[in-house]
Each structure stands twice: as structure tokens, then as C-alpha cells.
Amino acid sequence: MTGQTADGRQQSPSLDPADFTCSPLAGELADEWVEKAAAATLSATAAALYRQAITLFCRHVDAHVPHAVKASLGEPEPDLAHALTDWTRLLPAAYGPGSRVPAALAGKLRILITRRAEHSDRPVAAGLRHWASGHVGLRGGQTQELDEFTRADKKELVKAAWSDHLAITARIRRGWEVAATGKDPAEDGWDRPVNLLWAIANDAWTCEEVAEHLPGWHEMPPSLRADAARNAAALRQADGATPPGPPVVPAQPRSAQLPDPADGSHRPLVRRGQRTDRGRHRVRPAQCGDRLHQGPGPCPHPAGVQHLGRAG
Template identity: 30%
Template sequence: MRTSNPKPLPTRDLDHVGIRTLTWKRRGSKARHTVNPAKYQCSILAAQLADEWITYTRSIARVDGGADIANAVRGFVEFVDKHLPTLGVDPAEARLDGHVVDLVEVIHAWEEDLRQHHGLRSNSPYAKTNSLLTLLEQRSLKDAKVPEALRVRAQAPPAYPPIQSEPLDEFSNGERIVLRDAARAAVRELEARLARGRDLLERGADPREAGWREPANLLWAATHPPMLNGKTLKPHFPQNVLSWPGPVKALLPRAPDGTLLKRGFRPLVVELGRLLFPTETDLQAFRVLLMLGMSDTSPEELHGLHLPDIEFTDGGVRLVQRKMRAHRVRADLHPDPDTEPKEETPQEFAGDGAWDVPGLLRRLLAATELSRKIFPDAEPWLFLAVERRRNGVLGAGLADFNNRQRRFGGWIASQHDADGKPLKISKPYEIRRLRKTTKVVRAVALGGTVSDLAGDDHHVEVYRMHYAHGTTAHILAGRSINRAQQWVFDRMTTPTRPVLVTEEAEQHLEEPEVAEDLGLEAEQAKALRTGELDMGLVNCRNPWASPHRNDTKVCHVAPAMCMLCRNAVVFTSQIPRLLLLSDHIEHMRANLTPRHWQALWGRQAAALEEVFEECTDLIPAARREIAELGLRLDLPLGMRTEFDR
């Protein structure tokens, strides 16, 4: 009999139905993840899966408490409660070590439901199913009561594979420069603002005695955070903001046309804090510059830095970095440059320090120094931001950059170039693209092999999969291929022709001026004149420097390749030999296919044609000499097979 109404929850507490909870702390925040089996009709199944979740999360030391796995457990048992009653099965019968409910079929139905709920382009069905199967496999390895079908299913992959999304591309070099300049301008603006605020603070006093209507006294109150909030300010100011004292009203944010953007005590507290302490938005500029300057550091490693992780040395700064996903701790030294760039103009607030990594860290620590002094209980994060909290009081904590306006994309949207126009940066606004940009800059600078470009913080395969796909890398690879192809094409198409020496020049060949005009040295000219460098077809200026071999041994392809050699020198007395070679090449044209003939003899035929064009008037006499003397090619025996075929 089928039933559509679920049975009521158990009325008595069961030993196995306790709330499973995991707490974790990361980057100054705490979170709790729970699975309460008593909320579900399949309470035994929920308890078993929750136990496996806790065991697995603790065994592999998941830094996030296994939030995704807990979510998968809750989603699966909720589906079991809805699905089994439609089949006429009591959900309470479902358990990992039972045979009443076929969990393999339930898992298949759950995957189909996830697919329809999340859509075809979502990875959630794969991720949730994979988490569940991981727990099932862990259980099957230690519990012999797990059915064999469920054991086999646990070892198989999810029914739907993950969606391979397009990897992020890096920012272009132009965008990198725009982001760098905008971040530098933001840092200068921050340092100028903090300098103004701290100068004003020196004149401040306790507003309870010196009055609440002086900005300096309000800043003094900001250094005693509990004193500065809307409740304490309200009795001392009129309700109408326009009636506030001019110096105090001037602290409120304004539009370019001078109108007030925000009114009230909340924005006043925020602006007073901004005059003394860096906010998350301010720290985003330092984050951008450090990411652009540290090619071997991920956003995660940079974000997690504490002050004890930073050690300044005589040669630079040493950083102890932790990469949670790779479970790796390493130390990197960022050296100080020999010279510091002088980029600031007298009209700009230059700040203190350089734009290299050590200089940026010094400037960041100087900017947050007062924050650490006023909020001593805050954890010593490098990116310590001061914001107005929900209770209306200023508070310090890690800049998590999660708020929509404070994320990397929000920071880009709030920046302007030198002309006051919004930055033109391609989307998506992902901080990880900065990481890839620095990798590409490193690749351009090194120009080495993939193993060189991967660096010390990646395997070659990781670099190939996640970094080598970038547009710049493809352009560089294309240029390299084009250069290699062009070199081959040039070698194939650029004519390499022998030097033709006229009869008159041959008579004066040993004279220095004539030899120099022909590109010959005095000793080479003398040897050519006496016939010492006659290779059987033409002369050779240096048989021991053949372009057809890499060693210094005598050329092994003469005279077969002499007409294609830059060392060849042709005397007019050798024209009959060249005519005989030309006749042979034409004879081979009739015996070979056009493609084959072109590959073997085409280039030599073209070289001979150019030589003959330069001495057209000598060709008839050379033909008569061949006929009268019965000349033939005088070649080594080993070469005759190349010409007599």
C-alpha cells in the first residue's frame, strides 16, 4: 500500500540521533556546521552519514570543516525523505548497512533531481554526489555489512562529470599598467589622508571637556572607539545636518559638485575613522600592488599573512607563506632593489618607501600602525582594516574583501584614471587574474622552457593547465613558431648563389682591393688563383667552413651542393662545367615527376640560370669548347651516381 504522508518523528531520544557539529576558525572568523538526524525521517541514515562526515573531515584536517560535505549529507537525506514515500517505502528503513532500501537507485534518482534543479551548466550535481560517494566508500571499507551493490557504486564516479569551465585569462599588459597606476594613486591618496588626519589628531583633546564640535576632538574620540557612536554624538549636534558646524559638516562625503552624498552620524563616524585608519577598500590597493609584484604568491597566501610571518632583513623581507589547499608552508625572500625609482612629482604626496615588495610592506605597516595601537586585541593580520561595525562603533579585523563594494571588482569600479574616467578593465574582475598576469610577465622576462616558467611554486603540469593557456602565452608561442618558420622559409627561399669572378678580375685577384671587393682574404685569393680550392665544379673559399655541417671537417657534399653554397666562387673558365651540369639537370627533368625534380634540382637550376644571365656573352664560346674538346663532368667516383642516373 502506497502512502504519501510521512510518519511522525520519533517521540523518544535515540542514542544514535545526536546533533553532529563541527566548528572551525579561519582568518579570524568562526563557523559551525551541523547535521541534526532527528530532523529527518531517515534518522539512522542521516546519523550514519553525519558520523562519516565528521570522521572524514577530521582525518584529512579540512580547514573549512567540510561544509560542502555536510551540505551534501543534508541534501541527500532530505531527498530520501521526499522520494521513498512516493515508492511506498518508509524512509526510516533506509540505512547504510541495510537491504530494505536500495540506496543505489536512490542515489541515481537524487543525481537526476540535482541535475534538473541546478541546470546543465552547474557543477553542483557532481560536487554533491562526489562528496556523498566519498563518505559511502569510507564506510564500505570498514563495515562489512554494507551491501555489495552500494560498495561498488561508492567506488564509481558520479553519473554526471564536472563541467569544464573556461580558465581565466590574464589581464593585458596595458590593463596591468592601468591597475598598477590606479593602485599607486590610491596608496598616495591614503597616505595623504592619514597624514592630514594624524596631524589634526595632535591638536585634539577629550571632547567631554574640550567640546564635541571640533574635528580634532572628534578624532581624539575615534582613538577611544566606544566613545564615538551615534548615541554619544546625538546630544551635541542639531538634528538637521545642515545646521552642523562647518568644519564638522565638511567631514561628510560630498559629490564633485559639492552636494552631500551621505548625512547623519553613521557616515560621520565612518569618515572620522578613514582619517586615522585604513579601510578594506584602502587595503585593496596594497593587495593589488603586492600581487603584481609577487609572481610566486597566491591571493590566499598573501591574504593570510600575519605580522610574525614578516621579517625584514638587511637584504629585503622574508615572508612565511601558507597555502591551505596545498597544505604547504614556505619562506620566500624578496630583496630590496639597488636603486629606488623616482616617479613622484613635487605636486604629489609621495609617501615613504618604494613600490617594490619590501617598500610596499613597510608602507602598509606604517599605514596600519595606529590601527594596531588603538585596537591591541585585534589579531596581528597584515591586512588589518578598521570599519564601522553593526553596533555603530569602529572596530578592527581582517579585511576579508567579501563585501560587494569592497571586493576587487568594486575597487576597480570606484577607480578613475588621470583624466577622471572609469578604468577600462576587461571582465571578470577576479583577483586570480592578477596572479596569472604576474606569471605571464615572468614568462615574458625569462622566455625559457615551461619548466623555467612554472617556477618553484608549481609543477610543470599545473602551469600548463592553468597558466600557459593565457592570451599572452599564446601570442608568445605563436611568435616563436612564426620566427622558426620564417627562418626555415628564408633558408629555403633566400637565394644562396656563388660569386662570379670575371676574367679580368681573375687576373688581378691577388690584389688586396680586388679581393676585398669580392669578400675574399688575401690567402684565399692566392689559393683560388693557383687552383688549390677547386672542388671539381667550382672553387670554394673555405672547404672547412661548410654551411652543410657543424664541425670543422672538410665539406662532404661538394661538388653536388656547390651551386647552393655561399662559399662557392665561379671563374669564367668553369662555365663549361656548369653548362654540362645544367644539361644533366634538364635531362633529369624528363625522367622525374615535376615535384620530385623540383625537390632535387629546382634550386640548383635557378642558381645556374642566374650565373648564366651574368655571363650571357660567354655561353656560345663555352658551348664550342665542350664540343671541340669533348668535355664531360670531372667528378669524384662517389658523386657520379648523383649525376649519371
Template identity: 40%
Template sequence: MQLADEWVEYVAATAITAHARTYHMAISRLCEYVDKTLGPQAEAVSLTDQGLFDLLVDWELALPESYAPASTYPSVMAAGLRVLVVRRDDHPDRDVAPDLAKWARGPALLGSGEKKERDEFERQEKRVLVRAAWQSVHATRKRLDEGWAMAEQGQHPDDGSWTSIADLLWGLAREQITPDDIRRRLPPSREWPPDLAAFAAGTDRDPHPQTARLQLARQLFARLYPHTFDLHAFRVLLMDATGYTSEEVTGFGEGQVEFLPKGVRLTLIKNRAGLLRHRAFRDQPAPADRPEPKSEGDEKITVDWPRREVSAVVRQLLDMTTRVRAKAPHVTGTLFVVAAVRGDYTPEFDKWKPQSRNSFSNWLDAAGVEIKGDRHIGRMRKSVKVEKAIVTEGRISDAADDHTEETFAGHYAQGTTLRILSGRTIATAQQHWFDKALNRVDGPTVVSGPEDIDQKLLEGTGLSAQEAEDLIAGQLDMGVSHCKDPYQGPYSRPGELCAVAPLRCLECRNAWILPSNLPQLLLFERHLERLRTVLTPQAFGRLWGQSWVNLRAVLNDRTPEERAQALKHIEAGQAVLDLPLAANTEFDA
């Protein structure tokens, strides 16, 4: 009762309406929890009780148990109850226990709920969705054209018949009759001719006697004007073609459309972010690889390629809603306008308002499109973002062209987009290390090319004539590479023969790797692979990380044919890898 009094006064003082029910829910949930916890003693509980602190804390922490993980209701209800307790504590004539007031003014124990971001449509789903949208547009166009053509064939129902579809369409098209006239002038549905009964029923088997006239009026209007269901297809096509939100593609009117010689410029408004954008969308030329219509004998085979140009969709939408916009001059901020017949037989020409029975999910069912996961139109925008991320190779600065990078990362970097971004990061890092391995000053020099490396070629890379001759003769072969000066190695004293070959040759500036070294490199790769299985990643990276990166860079530069030929040499016993005995001691490390 104490909390209820505060709630009543708070609602009256603030005049809130939308969230008033939340406070009521919080009070009810708390009372239920206290009743369940204290049993018969609950009746005597008051906000002045010192021992109620632990009970309120337990109640707040238990709230999420009845809701989904991402629900915000628990935190909202807990915050609402805190407001009521604080309000009561602020009143000079109302007592609240000090620890309860401290709880109410303290930090919230619950978060606002983890928001689960929707993933994009699969590419096949999106392709089917766009195709279904175009089919819906064509079907709507055909239905309206047939309806107006039939209306031209009719006459006033008083001169013709009130049970003639053509005459009823004629009267509605010319505003000579109203839906209410249909209600008053038509006979009972049991006396209708079969064609009129079937027309009114639509996809249903038979019109219901109680609603038959209303069904008929709505079916007649649907032959003359687009209805709510029809415009879902245009929203899908505009979101696919522009990549902008549902709010933006349905929020521009005729005054915000400017057709260009090869495209269209739209003024897009995003109310939530307070953004006004002027965007030009150019028509894309036909792809060069698009197959031309083929012929089989005398019969032409044509392929219906749906156009994704924004200008084509906008022109269709403008044309299809012309008559509705003429009857709804009060609607200027959107092209998404529809005609309907209300339950009281009043015709309504107004902006598009998808209702629960005409939702995007219902449109998917009617179009026969199967979608996995959440049936939300917002996933279409994410699908376009994924395509943009693919085109930009995962560069956030390019993919987030209509967002801040933080917003893009928070709302769109999930699912496929996240994998693309991650793959781009990994590929960039690998390329950096590969390039560093091949171009580092103190690393090996790799000579790739045909097997017949001649002395003149080697001399052109900076070797002396004697060094080039020795390399070709194999006199400087150190196992996995050749060495231009084994007595001046970076790992030994000057003048002494290198003591770490061939284990460190892939990290040495004196090393020269020729195509003939490929079999030994493959054997060395096997050796390092074995070490990776027995050493911790940290130990392997510290001891062999640079050699492994350099080795992978060299091997990745070889063609499959070269690798296959080298494997044949290994299998034939023509290539061996001589390693010092110390190379195996790391197995005990």
C-alpha cells in the first residue's frame, strides 16, 4: 500500500503514460516475492522495517530469472521501485528505513540487459528475398492494371448491377459510390453470383456472411490501389539497393527525389540519429560477363535479370502510388502510402503503417520465402553491410562509410562481417611478416626462378664472380641453403666456421636459398613441425619463430609442381637433411 500510494502520486505528478505500467509490475513482483519468502509474516512488512534490506537486494538479483538474458525488464523494474522508495524518503511526513533509503539511492545491481545483435541474412536467403520482392512488385502491377482495365469496362451500378465486379470498380474508381454504399446496397452474400462470392473470398474458401461486404470492399480497393502488403517488397528492394535503414528508405517523399541522367538523388532522413543525407545513386551498367539471350532452334531463351538500380525501384514506387498520393495530400514526407477500407466502411488513404497481421514476417510467408533465425527487416541492412565489407576487403574505414567506426564495430561487426574483418587483419599481419622475412637486411636472400641458375644471374644480385661460381658448384651448400661466407657468420666469431648451420641458416644474412634447396627445405619443415608438437607455443616462438616464418614464406612462393618434384626426390632417397645431434635435445626441454 505504501508503494502503491507513491505510484499513484508519481503518475499524477509526472503525467507519464508509457512507463506507468512498469511501476505497477515492479510493485506486484515485489509483493509476490515477499509473500513467497516470508509467508504469513509478509502482511506486517513495512518500508520502515530495518530487516527489509536483504529482502530487497535478493528480490532485485532474482528478477532476471523470469526473463530472457537480453531483456531490459528486470533493470527497468528495479529502477522504478528505487524511484518510488526515494520519493517516499524525500517526503517529510513519511518514514523509510535508513538502509532501504541507502539501497534505493545506491548503484543498480542489474545491468540494462545484453543487447543481442541480429546477424545478416545468408547470401542465398537474400538472393531469394530480392527475387521474391521483384515478383511481388510485378504481381502488384499486374493486379492494379487489370483492376483499372476492368473498371473502364463497367458503368454506374444503378445503371448496371450492384453485383457486377466491373460496375463496382467503375463506381469506386470514379468516386461515384463509396464502400458504405456497397454495405447498404448489396444483397446478402448468399444471393451473390458465384464470381462475386469468389472475388470477395480471395484466398479464403467462402466469404463469411457477417463480413462478406467488408471483404468485398477491401478486395475491390486492392484492385485499384496498393495496400499494406504490397509495399513490403519496395522496402526490401530499396534497402538492398541503397544499404540504408528501413526508416530512411520509407521516409522520403516526392519532393526529396531528383532524377539524374543516369541515376537518382534522394534526401534521406534518419530521425533517431538526427541525420539528413543527400545521396546520389548511379545506375550501374550491365556487367560485361552477363550472358546474352541464347537461342535453341527458333525459340529465344531470355533471362529475367532483376534490376537493382535505386532509380528503377523509385520510379516503380512513384508510379504505383500516384493515385493514392493524389487522395492523401496531407502525406508529403513519404512515398509509402496505401489505401484501405476500415472496419466502419470508411475509405482511408494514408501513410504506410505495417500492422501485426501485415508484418514483414507475414509477407515472407505469403511470398513463400523461408528465413532462418529472426524474421526482421533490419537484417537486410546488415546483409548489405556484409557485401560492402567483402568489397572493401574488411577495411572498417571504408565499410563504415555512413557510420562512425565505433558504431559500425558495435552494431555490424558480427557474423560474416566479423570473420571478414578478422581474416583481413590476419592476412595483413601475415603478409607483413612474410614481407619482412623476405626483405629483411639480416635475413636470407631467396633466388626464385628456373632450375638453371647461371653465374651471370647470381653476379647481378651482388655476389662476386668467385662467390657465384662456388654457389653454383655446390661448394657452399650448408644443408638447407648456401652460404656466401661460412667464416663470417653472425652467430660465430670472425674467422671461425659457422657452428649453427643449418639450424639458423634461415635467419642468416649470408644465406642464399636457391631452387635446388627445396627438398632440404621440405625436410626441415617436417623437423620444425615435430618440434611444434613437443614444445609450448611460447618456447617454439622464442626459439624457432623467425625461422618458421621465413621458411613458410619461402615455401609459399614455390609452385605446386616444384613442391611435387621435390617430394619425389625425397621419396627416391636423393635428398637428406643432415642435422647435428644437438638438434634433438629440445625434445627433453
């Protein structure tokens, strides 16, 4: 039989009735187990629990029931109803206090016997029918959740996760639908967002090639700029990060004037840390010395400015 794990993988637990002295009994229970798995999609955990219940009970029959080789669900002797009652009585001793496993194992065996009794062509002894219709005789046990979240919190988390999953799935589906309406931007234009999406979705153009054909932000057509603004707002709302956008050009501060000792005119003062076409500068009281000046000829910098080049 086959069971499915939580991550979708298939597992095939097996059971060989020949491993037991009560092989006819093991075969009858195994047949019901296989049919149960075929009729309903069992998880790998549930399938393994059924196999464990059959294995433990058949081992108990082999060890404690006289004439175990003759044991069968359809025969009154040996008395399997008594064997089941004794087995369920002994089960909790093999597990910790409050364990849910003993009741689960007994319940799985009850399901298999009840299922067999529902078929008129499969005989089930009267004592077993009575046992299957009664109570298992074991408490369900209890669990203690060692988690920082309550069950109510977990339900809300799962609900929120599914909501996000559905929203993302819908956005992806919508994206493919929009991409299908575009055309090759080399033929239909680079100023239409749907064409750019079509190019990327169909591997017609790489993102780098698309970027090479796009104009700068200030020369970008209004349609593309508006689309970029919407995407930027969506990104900010999604994760709070500042998305890439047009370069921010800071306002230039008003420059102070320093006198040029050569001709008496005024030249702008280079602010601390400001980059100019001559390199990086800083203000200092005296004019640059030749030791700090880079290049031949007299120092071209205005008074009060030091050139931060490597000392010659």
C-alpha cells in the first residue's frame, strides 16, 4: 500500500503475514488495511499506524493465545475478542503517561474489524463484532503544546498565509495574462509596459537588454514613469524598503565667494567634502603648497582651498 507524506512524497509501508504464527489473522487484517488505503487517501503516518497496530496485536496473539496458528477473525476459537481486550489493557504500559498512541492503535484495529464486518462475504466472529461496536476501553490521552503560539494564533497565521498565497497566485496569473497581450518591443515599441513584460516572459530580451533600450528617468514616457511609480508604491507597501527609482538630485547650496589673489575676482568656495572636476577638496586657511598640488604648473586652486591628492 502507499501513503503520502506531508511534503507530497509517496511511501509504501509493507507487512508480511508469514512473519507471524497467526499468519491467517495477519493476512485478514492486512487485506482490510490495503483496501482501506485504496478507498481513502491515507497519510504516511496513518498508514504506518495501521501497520503498527496489526504488528503489535499479532505479536501479542503469537505470544499469549493458545493455538495461534488457527486464529482468524471469522472463527470463535481461539477467542480473539478476549485477546483484543487483554492487548488493549497492556498497551499503555509501553508508552508514557498521557500518551495518545495506545488509544490510536486500538482505534485503528477496531476500524479494520468493523470494515470487515460490513462485508457479508467476510465472516467475523460474534465476539469480535461485539468488541468492535463497544468502547475501546482506553482514554484518548492528552498532549501539551510546547509552542509560543496558541491554537487560535496558529489558525490566524494559517489563515493569513493562505490569504497571501491566494493573492500572490492571482497576481502571478494576472501577470501572465497581461504578458500575453504584449508584443515584441523591437517591433511595437519600447514605451509600452506590456511589451517589456512580454519580452521578459518569453525570453525574447534579457532584462539587461531591455534596460539598454529604455531612456533615462527624466526622458521616460509618462506611461512608463506612471507604471514605475505604481510598482514603487507597491514595493514600499509590501516590505517597507525603498525601491530603486530616479536619481535624487540634491539642491546645490549657495556657494560663498573667496577672492582670487591673481586678478582680484571672486571664485566660489568649495564646500567641505564637495567633489569638483578637479577632485576632492577641503577648506583650509592658507593656499595650497606645491607639495600637495598634483600636476605641472602653478596651483590652479583658489586661496583657502587644499587639494587632497597624494603628496608629491
